[in-house]
Amino acid sequence: MSAQCTGWIHELRGQTMMFTGKTRVDGEWVVREECFSRVQTLGADYQNSFSRKVTLVVHGELTGNVKDADRALSGKLLKVIESRCEGRHIHVVDNAGYSDLLFGAPARCRDLKVQGEYVTVMPEIGEGFxxxxxxxxxxxxxxxxxxxxxxxxxxxxxxxxxxxxxxxxxxxxxxxxxxxxxxxxxxxxxxxxxxxxxxxxxxxxxxxxxxxxxxxxxxxxxxxxxxxxxxxxxxxxxxxxxxxxxxxxxxxxxxxxxxxxxxxxxxxxxxx
Missing domain, CATH: 3.40.1350 (Trna Endonuclease; Chain: A, domain 1)
Structure with missing residues (x-):
């Protein structure tokens, strides 16, 4: 099962966000409360749990394969995949994408794929360049x-x-x-x-x-x-x-x- 997206997200304003994993902004770890404060300043909202209101997920330090679909971290990404397959698109960005959005730059919406017990955040050619x-x-x-x-x-x-x-x-x-x-x-x-x-x-x-x-x-x-x-x-x-x-x-x-x-x-x- 996969959920593909080739689009971009251009700003945080109007998004309802959820965070997974450890969040870094340009390589510096930022506590969750600070993340909440920053996105609210830019006109976004946030939630701690998944619901139909969520439009953007920051997957934090989950690059590569996220093992154990029963854990909360990968479970949130599975919810994203399920929602996408049902026709309700949810954006997913990594730490680099979240950092770009905070500074007014667009971020790639990431593809996700389930392979056995893994949720894979699909890599992009030229990341960081x-x-x-x-x-x-x-x-x-x-x-x-x-x-x-x-x-x-x-x-x-x-x-x-x-x-x-x-x-x-x-x-x-x-x-x-x-x-x-x-x-x-x-x-x-x-x-x-x-x-x-x-x-x-x-x-x-x-x-x-x-x-x-x-x-x-x-x-x-x-x-x-x-x-x-x-x-x-x-x-x-x-x-x-x-x-x-x-x-x-x-x-x-x-x-x-x-x-x-x-x-x-x-x-x-x-x-x-």
């Missing part, structure tokens, strides 16, 4: 520091034009799951999932003048290479640097990218 659905407006309004502006060209018309071309190519493939970066992960421009690999692409379109062009592009590749290396909790992660068509992909740029574990190329070269 990929965030919610790609949102161009959110991308445009995010803070851009001077280093990103100088090295990558973020916030400039050239960068915006190249990013638009990348979005058009990736989003045009209906089979791809187009995503934003995780709230606490490396801040790439556009992410997607293809087969079992999560891709994160940085568009590099720095202002170029004479012989400075090659140096600036090398700086851009090094900047991405030094970005936090993601620890893939499920599936593979691949970082990509996307350059303008007119750029000469020198052997030096390719070698810098290779040693940093990056793919580098033009929009037409991105792996889909």
């Amino acid at each position: 990929l965030g919610g659905p790609f949102d161009r407006l959110r991308l445009r309004t995010r803070g851009i520091d001077r280093l990103e502006a100088g090295v990558l060209g973020r916030g400039t018309p050239r960068h915006d034009k190249l990013l638009s071309r990348l979005v058009e190519r990736v989003a045009g493939r209906r089979a791809l799951d187009v995503r934003a970066p995780a709230r606490r992960g490396p801040q790439f421009d556009l992410g997607w999932v293809s087969e079992r690999t999560a891709y994160g692409a940085w568009v590099a379109a720095p202002e170029q003048s004479g012989n400075e062009g090659t140096r600036r592009l090398a700086e851009a590749v090094e900047y991405v290479g030094k970005s936090a290396r993601p620890a893939a909790r499920h599936g593979q992660v691949q970082r990509v640097v996307v350059l303008e068509d007119a750029v000469d992909l020198s052997s030096g740029l390719r070698e810098t990218a290779r040693t940093s574990g990056l793919l580098i190329g033009k929009v037409k070269d991105v792996p889909l």
Whole structure:
């Protein structure tokens, strides 16, 4: 028996919540009373026991297989599965998803599956690297520091034009799951999932003048290479640097990218 969901939950307001297991916010354990206080501040309600009013369950430290269906922890997840199978959907998020919702970011509603005496919280490819659905407006309004502006060209018309071309190519493939970066992960421009690999692409379109062009592009590749290396909790992660068509992909740029574990190329070269 399984209960699948491919959707997202975007805010806590209006939800009636129930918690299972130990709850952490960005890795820090939070006592249950504090959890209740936080969700009420954001317009949600909570219950200690399962009922038809519950719309969202935070499963806490129950990732992987939850053994013994008679225990309260896994019993609550079984109730969720039963409700979903009856046509009444209940959202389920983990600690990371709950943390994202507290800070205004969307969270993936998790799939659950019963296998014998286990309730399995199904993993997602790119967890901790990929965030919610790609949102161009959110991308445009995010803070851009001077280093990103100088090295990558973020916030400039050239960068915006190249990013638009990348979005058009990736989003045009209906089979791809187009995503934003995780709230606490490396801040790439556009992410997607293809087969079992999560891709994160940085568009590099720095202002170029004479012989400075090659140096600036090398700086851009090094900047991405030094970005936090993601620890893939499920599936593979691949970082990509996307350059303008007119750029000469020198052997030096390719070698810098290779040693940093990056793919580098033009929009037409991105792996889909």
